[in-house]
Amino acid sequence: MWLRCDFGSVAEPERRSWAPLLAVCAGYFMVILDVTIINVAVPVIGRELSASLTGIQWITDGYTLVFAGFLLTGGALGDRLGNRRVFCSGVAVFTVSSAACALAPSAPFLVAARLVEGLGAALIVPGSLALLQQSYPARAARSRAFGLWGYMAGIAACAGPLLGGLLVSTVGWRWVFLVNLPVGAACLALTPRHVARSPRRATRALDWPAQCAVVAAVALLTAALTGGTATVMGAAPPAYSGAASALFNTTRQIGSATGVALGGSLLATATDYSTGLRTSMAIGALAYLAAAGLAWLCVPGKPAPRPDIA
Known part of the structure; x- marks a missing residue:
């Protein structure tokens, strides 16, 4: 007899596992973690890269500006091109730009990589909720999934300064960005396998x-x-x-x-x-x-x- 652990009530005709929730929340966790983990590393980054005060401000705020500015565009693209496709594209952009941040030789290069990282985050967040809604059609299961998605934001925001301080004091500030690489790789491996393909509405024009x-x-x-x-x-x-x-x-x-x-x-x-x-x-x-x-x-x-x- 096979035993399977499902997310949701066993009386539901359509049972859902924890895998879609884990895949989606991994991407969302990276996005929120990157908002707070950088704050501890900023003094060291500014000193090692000889960044000006304006450069330091762009390293921290440039990510937030692009992230907030393109959120609605990310949601609109997900509706038209498929939320899973846009979500995975965002995770790929975020992961590659995190590697570029870690390898940044100068402050302007780091600022540019942070801006691209913010664009990847703007593609991840709208698709994450849409994919959870798609993966858990039952109302009770969906409510629990949304609740855990919200908890993930709080955990990431609180863990950012602690993890950032630990990494900066032990292995260096570049690991503040390198820590995103295994999470992004796991997210890209889990999402296509455990999250169903999203419908595309390519005929709907984008304003x-x-x-x-x-x-x-x-x-x-x-x-x-x-x-x-x-x-x-x-x-x-x-x-x-x-x-x-x-x-x-x-x-x-x-x-x-x-x-x-x-x-x-x-x-x-x-x-x-x-x-x-x-x-x-x-x-x-x-x-x-x-x-x-x-x-x-x-x-x-x-x-x-x-x-x-x-």
């Missing part, structure tokens, strides 16, 4: 002007949020820097949660998807304009340089 506008908007917003950290901390008195940091990060978390909840509610209650999406985007634009107005009024500008007095 390239809209995609370019979304990429530009998201990238600019991400850049504004990234630069907002320095602005807030620079405006806060040194004696209250800890409280300012806590308030800033708490506000970001509350804003993110509110945006997700409000956007989901508008999409669910609107007469059609397009109306809900347009309403959500309009409210988001008004919120950002209000934030920009408050920043203009409340954040002091840089003082003009004083001319030298002879």
